[in-house]
Amino acid sequence: MENNESQYRDIAQDPAALNGVLTRLGLARTGETPRITALTGGVSSGIYRVDLASGSYCVKQALPKLKVAKEWLVPVERVFHEIAWLRAVDGIAPGHVPRVLGEDDASKAFVMEFLGPEYRNWKADMLAGRVDVQVARQVGDVLGRIHAATADNPAIAARFATDENFYAIRLEPYLVETARVHPALAHQLMATVERTAATRRVLVHGDVSPKNILIGPAGREDGPVLLDAECAWFGDPAFDVAFCLNHFLLKAAHLPLHAKALMDALDAFTRAYLAHVTWEPVDALEARVATLLPGLTLARVDGKSPVEYLGEPQRAKVRNVAMALVAQPPSTIADIARRWAQEFNA
The missing domain is CATH 3.30.200.20 (Phosphorylase Kinase; domain 1)
Known part of the structure; x- marks a missing residue:
């Protein structure tokens, strides 16, 4: 390129x-x-x-x-x-x-x-232990609305036919790089890459991460503000969902005292999002999320963009659990959340 x-x-x-x-x-x-x-x-x-x-x-x-x-x-x-x-x-x-x-x-x-200091960064809140389940629910709702409004829209598909860009910014540095680091899991990871790249259903943000979400002033009815859509692509909605859910898992590993609240937030996000899914069977979408999620978790340890807040013992534990889930992925998000809660005492 x-x-x-x-x-x-x-x-x-x-x-x-x-x-x-x-x-x-x-x-x-x-x-x-x-x-x-x-x-x-x-x-x-x-x-x-x-x-x-x-x-x-x-x-x-x-x-x-x-x-x-x-x-x-x-x-x-x-x-x-x-x-x-x-x-x-x-x-x-x-x-x-x-x-x-x-x-x-x-x-x-x-x-x-410019959105001023009255707006808080969601990542900063979470890392400080301020886990607001309602914010997670709102983010899931907004993302679901965006995906539902753009699903199978030919004009949107043509405007955001950014396959090469998305591969370069997301699939290669996260999943392909992780496959290089973990050759024993390369078959599973590359199959996920190929499936994700070939699935074109909705307008994808590509970086639905707490660092790219602002929380407005108290009482603001609009809810969270999404930023940083450089990876925008008409593609697989499962990527946006898995990318965001990944941050609840990683922060639960980092903040064991808040792991239960983070798992509750993960559940609230998931329920709010899935309520909007009408363009395909919910089970099919959720199964793709469940395959993507552990791959993205492993990528935040061994890909090109490792998460900065995990210490080495935490990184090793996240790596081991994620590798097991990549090798044998469950079919639902709830199954991953239960496994994570068991491993990280949520």
Whole structure:
């Protein structure tokens, strides 16, 4: 796959270029100097708060090389898939995504509304032991609504025919890389890759992770806000479900005192999501999730994007349980949750 790392220009290091983007979008006055503050949390993009006389905005620019230990090159054109996903979902579940204010083809960057400090990051909440089952239920509900609204839609399928991009950003660094590390499980993992790549049913986000979900101010009726849809793809809904459920498992391994609450949250997410599944038999979708989930769990230990908060003893235990589940996957999510609860005292 072609990668244009050599042509990449970091607009955060070029205020004149950034100001030109903001001026063309009508957000900055000619000659105005933006105040730029780097925002943390991502490995795949440069994300900045930009303060101007007209207000505060969030600018995101795709990186050609991700900030991880193993080399991971990805096409910067994925930014346009994210913009399209945000706009599509804004029409399905308004209030659950930030509004896109403009884009710049040359720099592969776009501007969206800035959501201030009154919004909390769901990952930070969970790692601090603040496990809100209602938030998990809301996330499952929103994801189910998005999938149901886009299921088997030929226009959406054509707009998000990003198979090559999804393979490069998700399937290869997670499951294919894990198959390299664990050759004894390569047959099972690669069969899952092939099945996932061939299943095209709904608009997939591709990174439904707590780090990409903001929780609004107390009393806000809209519920969680989903971010970071660079992996957007018309494909297998099981991937989004398994990708999110994986974080409940990993955090239960990390936070044994909160493992029971995390398993309750996993169950709430699953029930809320599955209530929307009408485009295919629920059992068929759930069986694909149950196969994907342990592979993704193992990938967060031995793939290209290992989770950062597990200590080595925890990593070893997660690895052993995940390997057993990859070798003999159950057919339901509840079966995986029960096994996880037994192993991690939930």
